[in-house]
Amino acid sequence: MTQELTTTTAVAGRTRGRDPGSTGWWRDAVIYQVYVRSFADGDGDGIGDLPGIRARLPHLADLGADAVWLTPFYASPQADGGYDVADYRAVDPLFGSLQDADDLVREAHRLGLRVIVDIVPNHTSDQHSWFRAALAGGPERDRYHFHPGKRAAVPAQGGAAPPNDWESVFGGPAWTRTEDGDWYLHLFAPEQPDLNWEHPEVRAEFESVLRFWLDLGVDGFRIDVAHGMVKAAGLPDIGAREQAKLIGAQELPFFDQDGVHEIHRSWRRLLDSYDGERIAVAEAWAPSPERLALYVRPDELHQAFNFQFLNCPWDAAEMRAVVDASLAATRSVGAPTTWVLSNHDVVRHPTRYGGGERGLRRARAAALLMLALPGSAYVYQGEELGLPEVTDLPDEVRQDPSFFRAEGQDGFRDGCRVPMPWTAEGPSYGFGSGGSWLPQPSSWRGLSVEAQTGDPRSTLELYRSALALRRELPGLGDGEMEWLEAPEDVLAFARPGFVCTVNTGAGAAQLTVPGRPLLSTSALEFTGGNVTIPAESAVWWAI
Structure with missing residues (x-):
């Protein structure tokens, strides 16, 4: 018997955000990343802005997100997409005004969404x-x-x-x-000079900046280059070329120095002095899960992105090893693990996983895997639509600063930053009333929010149902998990009242039925007490 589970299974029980007063909300939160210039354009100039985001916040509430993280919208010459900040207390006119920021925070809170903003402490703009x-x-x-x-x-x-x-x-x-x-x-572009964090005035200034935004009502910060503020004494040579490829793989004198932890401890004390459980998440590249766990010790930051999971290939054994190492490291310091598949700096995972229909199948299965694992998860805008990387942008429209330099990043980060498609028709597919700062593929009309809403087979409805179930099932979110016996290419693990199975193989896999199917990325075939799970697919089960 073949059974195709519709992804509307859990929609009826969907809620809009957790109780703002809940304790430890960040330990299992689903946080949605908005790349500000590419989410929604409120004034028709082709560039996303704060009023546009505010108008689209209901999408995030309906999706089931707990919080939204906004990339930098501060005054900036935009040499690196706003990560070159000229004034940390001002909104760039490109994105709106300080009043727009205040309005956005208030509207998000009304919808049950918390707001996390980027802070960029490693460097300023050269126009600061x-x-x-x-x-x-x-x-x-x-x-x-x-x-x-x-x-x-x-x-x-x-x-x-x-x-x-x-x-x-x-x-x-x-x-x-x-x-x-x-x-x-300048560890990044020449327009981004590194700050000297040994100077007390630098430390005092950033404490003031944090208080400015906390007083406005934000719920926390994503700390850009949280591993980079302290450099090794004497600035020693590295003795190697193509050093960007070594980040996160080995010790480097300009990243992940022990001195950064004292800074983060002082920021944690500041955050704890505010009501409402304000949090900080580290963008930290470390050479091992154990080094990464140091950033989330009880007196330091609340979360750190798990880039080992993001970079893991589509392979059951390697995924299991990364999950085990990540959970062991964070468990040792009493912190949750934070899972992420894509962001504004990496190739979108449907393309990383092979592209086309195969890449999308794998991406949908990876989403159910990520959302079933213990801890918190981040969703990058458009991920819920199954958007692929745009790989054929003309050189003349690119703005990634590394595209114009050599021997660093691949220079193609613009491909994951193409503006969101909201409607199947109209200028820029509903992104705004004008065009869009990067061209959108014509195929994206079928991937728009409008086109996917109500389609039980769509990626959008898969995410909506998964996030609704994640809220409703007590065994999901923070907590423990146990691996189950499974065929070679299958990941299977149990959580209280719940089982997740993921077939990473190129062929179908047969298992003993573990329970009642809740959600599946593909049609399932049942024969007696067994179930056949198609290649590159995932299933959630109630037990």
Whole structure:
């Protein structure tokens, strides 16, 4: 007997957000990432903004998200999509006003959604008032990393070389020489000079910035480059090229230094002084799950992105190993694990998993896997629509700064930042009344929110049902899990009253029926007490 489970199974029981007063909400929250310039355009200029996001918040509430994370919307020259901040207390006119930010926070809270904003403490914009004063020779110079160069062996370098061999994550040297002959450090673009966190005025300024946004009502912060604020003493050479490929794989003198933890402990004390369980999540690349767990010790941050899980290939054994290592590391410090499949810096996972129909099948199964694991989960905008990476953007429309440099990131981050399709017709598929800052594929009309709503086979309804069940079933969210015996290519694990099975293989797998099917990414075939699970699919069961 073949049974096709519709993804509307749990829709009737959907709720709109957790009780804002609930304890430890972040331990099992589903947090939806909004890339501000690509979510919704409220004024028709082709660029997403805060009023546009506010108008689309009901989508997130209906989806079943607990919170929304907004990428930077601060005053910025936009050299790196807003991650080059010129004023941390001002909203860039491109995205709206401070009043728009306040209105968005209030509307989100009305809908039962918490709001997390980005904070960028590793570097400022080169247009920040501090850095302009530093270039002019003011005392602000000590707030950055200015150093004399070393004598060069190559005469063409003008007699001086950078202070060390560090490379920018975006490619090329991590140093730029100023008119007075000194060099300043920028681990990212030259327009993003690194701050010197040994300077007390830097620490005091960021505590003030955090309080500014907490007083406005935000519920927490995603800390950009949380692993990067402290550099090794003496700024030692690395002795290797293509250093961006080493991030998260080995120790580096500019990332994951022990000194960052004292900063995060001071921020935790600040957050704890506010009502309402305000949180911080670390974007931290560490060479091991154990090093990553240090960021979420009881007196430090609340969450840290699990990039090992994001980078894991589509393979049952490797996925199981990453899950085990991640849970063991966070359990050792009493923290939840935070799972993520995509974000604004990586190729969307349907494309990473092979693209086309196969990639989408795997992505849908991976979603049920992620949402069934213990801890919290992050959903990147458009993930709930099954959006693939846009791989054929013309060079002339690209804006990723690493695209214009060499030997760093791949330079193609624009492909995961193409604006959301909301409707099947109209300008920019409902993104706004005008065009969109990056062109959308014509095939996206069929992937729009409008086209997928009400279709029981759609990825959108799969996510809606999964998030509704996640709320309703006491065995999901934070807690424990136990692996079950399964065929070689199958992941099977139990949680209280619940089983998740994921077939990662290229062929169907047969199992003993573990319980009552709740949700499946593909049609199931039952024969007696057995069930055949199609290739690259996942099933949730009630037991």
